[in-house]
Amino acid sequence: MAKVDAHMIAARARDAGRLGIDTEFMGEGRYRSLLCLVQVAVDDGDGAADVWVLDPLDRDGFDPAPLAELLADPAIEIVLHAGRQDVALLRRVWGTTITNVFDTQIAAGFAGMRAQIGYEGLLSELLGVRLQKSASFTKWDARPLSPEQAEYAREDVLHILQATDALKDRLERSGRLEWAQEECRVLETITDDRDVDAVFERLPRIAGLDGGVRAIARELVAWREETAREQDKPVSSVLQDAALVEIARRKPKSMERLSQIRGLHEGILRRRGKWILDAVERGREQPPIPTTSERSPGPSPKDAPLIALSEALVRAHALSSGLAYELLATRADLQAVVTAVREGLTEPDVRTLRGWRRELVGDELLALLRGERVLCVGDGLRLDVTAR
Structure with missing residues (x-):
């Protein structure tokens, strides 16, 4: 070149x-x-x-x-x-x-x-x-x-x-x-840096485990990230998520106990077994990591029609404004808004309720969910929003 x-x-x-x-x-x-x-x-x-x-x-x-x-x-x-x-x-x-x-x-x-x-x-x-x-x-x-x-x-x-x-x-x-x-x-x-705490919180079923197990899992995540970075390997090739969580749950103290955990083949035990046990021991010495005590209410089966209604409103605005629908809201955004209105919570910090999006559709979405607006079919099968 x-x-x-x-x-x-x-x-x-x-x-x-x-x-x-x-x-x-x-x-x-x-x-x-x-x-x-x-x-x-x-x-x-x-x-x-x-x-x-x-x-x-x-x-x-x-x-x-x-x-x-x-x-x-x-x-x-x-x-x-x-x-x-x-x-x-x-x-x-x-x-x-x-x-x-x-x-x-x-x-x-x-x-x-x-x-x-x-x-x-x-x-x-x-x-x-x-x-x-x-x-x-x-x-x-x-x-x-x-x-x-x-x-x-x-x-x-x-x-x-x-x-x-x-x-x-x-x-x-x-x-x-x-x-x-x-x-x-x-x-x-935007960055491609990997945050240990963010990776830890995304582990499968981690939120339901007790604080001591979570502390061990967090230490295993930190060890796995450092090992993968030093060896320039995908984290999954160092230790799979499911195996990591199971190790944290069982808290093995010996290679024999470690070898009984599903998902750890002979190669991993031979190359990394000692380091895994060391990470488990360090995790035992850490203070427990509690789960969030005040979690937001989860989705309800009753939310589905409200989310569909919300999506119809957003799509109608996107179409009339010449914008891609995905720029205005995601399903997760709509779920957060619906949940907050249902539970009488503070408005969620989602992009649909910020800046120009709020002006274009966010305020009207909130009014619709509070029963202050009505969606109806107008001329040319166009969705119209009217005051109730």
Whole structure:
């Protein structure tokens, strides 16, 4: 792969005020994904873009510092498509922050396109461009890249700036550009760091166990994360969740007792048995971890029709507003709102009740669930909302 001048690319992007960027990575068999390629695009001044394919695996020939600094500059717009993983990877590997993000997939939802539209579909709809997506699932960590891989990587950003211009034109005409930009800012905080406590709380059936068992499970999670990180292996290859919880429940003190636990094959016992027992012992010495004493009431079977009614309201607003429904609410959001109204609780902190979403649909949703609004079928089989 030809050497590139990152300082020159950064200077060009600063002049243009924006940078299109995409990544290729490999996650299989690793603790966290390996950044394999970075593709960048800069306006060429004639309505098209110049593209460079950068090799972050070339430790001697590529210095990411100028581009890392560029990503952190709020004066430069960083354009991506479905960029959650890209942002997390670049933040971690390049040790930078990423600001002023514009994600074309997110923006497309505000422009009346389907939620989570793929890049190929976006270009086809906006620009009439068709891509040759033939190398997506290849070994991006192999060198040298094949001509097919190099062309695939290049195409992933070749038209992204043109697509951004077309999207912004639509959004400005509909008055939704600021909404899209606000939504894109959420990506600036995305990370692929794994929080031990969050992983612990997601363990199966962990909430129903007593505090002492929970303390051991938490220590086993911490040991598993450290081991997987040091050996760059998926956590599941170190110790499966179900086996981890069962170890915490049984609290084995010997290899013999440990070997009786289902899901621990001979290889794991031989390589990791001692470390597992050590983690169990450390967990015994920790104070018990209590479960949350004031849990929110759970879903009720009676909620199903209320959630369906709520979804009908949200979908009607999405359709009339030219927005993807998924931008306004998820089923979990609606369940939280329904539960809070049913139980007379404080409003839940869900996105449907915040910012522009509340103005568009949130207040009306609450009024509907309180019996202050009625949904009815109007002309043309259109759903209408009227005061009761």
